[in-house]
Amino acid sequence: MTYRQIIALDAMGGDFGPQVMIPAAANVLSKMESTRFLIYGDQKKIEPVLNEYPELIRHSEIHHTDIVISSHDKPSVALRNGKGSSMRLAIEAVKDGTANGIVSAGNTGALMAMSKLLLKCLPGITRPAIASVMPSEKGKTVVLDLGANLACDAEVLTQFAVLGAVYARVVRGVGTPTVGLLNVGTEEMKGHEELRAAARILSSVSFPGKYEGFIEGDDITKGTVDVVVTDGFTGNVALKTAEGVGKLSKHFLTDAFKSSPWAMLGYFLARGAINRMKDKVDPRKYNGGMFLGLNGVCVKSHGGSDVMGTENAILMAYDLVRNNFNQRVADEIEQLMSQESFVSAVGM
Numbered sequence: 001m002t003y004r005q006i007i008a009l010d011a012m013g014g015d016f017g018p019q020v021m022i023p024a025a026a027n028v029l030s031k032m033e034s035t036r037f038l039i040y041g042d043q044k045k046i047e048p049v050l051n052e053y054p055e056l057i058r059h060s061e062i063h064h065t066d067i068v069i070s071s072h073d074k075p076s077v078a079l080r081n082g083k084g085s086s087m088r089l090a091i092e093a094v095k096d097g098t099a100n101g102i103v104s105a106g107n108t109g110a111l112m113a114m115s116k117l118l119l120k121c122l123p124g125i126t127r128p129a130i131a132s133v134m135p136s137e138k139g140k141t142v143v144l145d146l147g148a149n150l151a152c153d154a155e156v157l158t159q160f161a162v163l164g165a166v167y168a169r170v171v172r173g174v175g176t177p178t179v180g181l182l183n184v185g186t187e188e189m190k191g192h193e194e195l196r197a198a199a200r201i202l203s204s205v206s207f208p209g210k211y212e213g214f215i216e217g218d219d220i221t222k223g224t225v226d227v228v229v230t231d232g233f234t235g236n237v238a239l240k241t242a243e244g245v246g247k248l249s250k251h252f253l254t255d256a257f258k259s260s261p262w263a264m265l266g267y268f269l270a271r272g273a274i275n276r277m278k279d280k281v282d283p284r285k286y287n288g289g290m291f292l293g294l295n296g297v298c299v300k301s302h303g304g305s306d307v308m309g310t311e312n313a314i315l316m317a318y319d320l321v322r323n324n325f326n327q328r329v330a331d332e333i334e335q336l337m338s339q340e341s342f343v344s345a346v347g348m
Contacts, residue, residue: 004032004034004035004322005032005034005035005036005100005101005318005321005322006035006036006037006038006098006099006100007025007035007036007038007100007101007102007103007314007317007318007321008037008038008040008090008091008093008094008098008099008101008102008103009025009037009038009040009090009102009103009104009314010086010090010102010103010104010105010106011040011041011042011045011046011086012040012041012045012068012087012106013068013086013087013104013105013106013107013111013301013303014105014106014301014302014303014304014305014310015105015303015304016105016306017041017045018045018049018050020105020306020307020310021039021103021105021310022039022046022049022050022052022053022056023049023052023307024307024308024310024311024313024314025037025039025060025314026053026055027307027311028311028314028315028318029055029056029059030055031315035318036059036060036061037056037059037060037061038060038061038090038098038099039060039061039062039063040087040089040090040093041062041063041065041068041086042064042065042066042068042086043062043064047062050062065086065089067082067083067085067086068085068086068087068106069082069085069087069088069106069107069110070107071106071107071303073110075107075109075110075112075113076113078107078109078110079110079113079114079117082110082114086106087107087110087111087114088118090102090104091111091114091115091118091119091296091298092118094118094119094296094297094298095118095119095296100321101296101297101298101299101317101320101321102115102297102298102317103288103299103300103301103310103313103314103317104298104299104300104301105301105303105305105310105313106303108130108147108289108300111291111298111300112128112130112291112300115128115296116128119294119295119296119298120295121294121295122294122295122326122329122330122333123330123333123334124159124330124334124336124337125159125163125329125333126156126159127148127149127156127159127293128148128292128293128294129144129145129148129149129160129163129232129291129292129293130146130147130148130232130235130289130291130292130300131143131144131146131163131289132146132239132286132288132289132290133172133286134221134239134242134286135221135280135285135286136220136221136223137221137222137223138222138223139223140172140223140286141220141223141225141226141227141228142164142167142168142172142226142227142228143164143220143227143228143230143235143238144160144164144227144228144229144230144235144292145160145230145231145232145235146232146235146236146239146289147232147233147235147236147239148232149231149232150231150232150233151194151231151233152194152231152232153194153197154194154195154197154198154200154201154346155198155201157194157195157198157229157230158198158201158202158205158207158336158342159293159333160229161179161198161202161207161209161211161227161229162207162208162209162329162332162333162336163292163293163329164177164179164209164227164228164229165177165179165207165208165209165226165227166208166328167227167290167292167320167325168209168227169208169209170323170324170325170328171319171320171323171325172226174226176209176210177208177209177225177227178209178210178212178226178227179202179209179211179212179225179226179227179228179229180211180212180214180215180219180224180225180227180228181195181198181199181202181213181214181215181229182216182217182220182229182230182234182235182238183195183214183215184216185214185216186214186215186216187214188213188214191214195214198229199211199213199214201342201345201346204341204342204345205336205339205341205345206339207336209226212225215228217238217241220238220242221242243283246283283309284305284306284308284309284312285308285312286312287301287302287305287309287310287312288300288301288309288312288316288317289301290316290320292325292329293329294326295326296326297317297320297321297325297326298317299313299314299316299320300313301313301314
């Protein structure tokens with residue numbers, strides 16, 4: 001059989017390992033029949049789970065290793081001691097062209113460090129970014145960087161704008177994605193110099209999106225723009241804050257409906273609407289941090305994700321490969337760097 005996509009899976013990463021990764025792969029296969037999976041990890045732990053999915057057995061191959069990167073390992077330790085690990089072998093499969101992309105629920109820092117070392121960055125990209133999709137009033141918003149780079153200069157932020165815009169266009173299907181720089185205010189004079197310099201560049205160059213200016217934190221969930229660009233420090237704080245607000249809202253809502261018999265009756269009457277709301281903000285639907293800018297597709301699934309969330313992370317990798325994302329980015333970056341306005345703006 002000819003396979004359109006071959007995805008390498010680090011089966012040992014995350015809190016649940018093969019118990020989640022294998023069923024998730026089986027679900028993806030039921031939707032994308034031309035997919036093959038290369039599964040890296042401890043064969044003794046993988047096979048009992050895999051045997052429950054006869055169809056997946058026909059479309060997969062186990063590569064045994066009993067070396068696993070711990071969730072507590074520092075990136076430097078993982079680089080030094082991680083040769084032959086399930087994570088590294090899966091990344092190497094992408095590097096040598098055996099696989100089109102990798103999905104792992106393992107140690108984020110180790111995954112990024114190994115991916116940068118082995119896959120390198122795309123031509124014209126200085127640093128990769130962690131990107132994800134967040135729910136908003138208008139649908140979904142792409143946000144990057146979510147933690148890979150604590151500080152970014154204007155040129156790197158401009159590259160992130162290209163990465164996010166290309167993703168929104170070729171994967172999300174947005175014709176001309178709107179892009180905003182996350183700042184402490186919308187006025188031109190606000191923010192640090194790197195942000196203001198990035199704004200000047202994006203205002204003067206042609207790129208796959210439309211620059212809309214500075215935005216504030218509440219614009220992420222408003223859906224003011226299709227793509228939100230920021231440094232990894234600010235992006236990670238924004239992400240964790242949003243997750244915390246979601247959990248707090250759920251806690252308050254549960255307490256309110258348990259407060260009296262009348263409130264409980266109200267819950268049963270409104271149950272359908274509440275379930276629709278829960279479905280829209282279900283974090284499993286948005287699981288998957290994409291390492292954009294690498295010369296290879298790499299997606300990080302949340303370590304505590306269940307089968308549904310992990311399935312979505314694998315589908316995210318599938319979509320990046322299917323839509324030839326990296327080649328589109330390379331073409332757009334080359335076009336950006338050839339513009340005189342970009343050269344003069346970066347040289348300011």
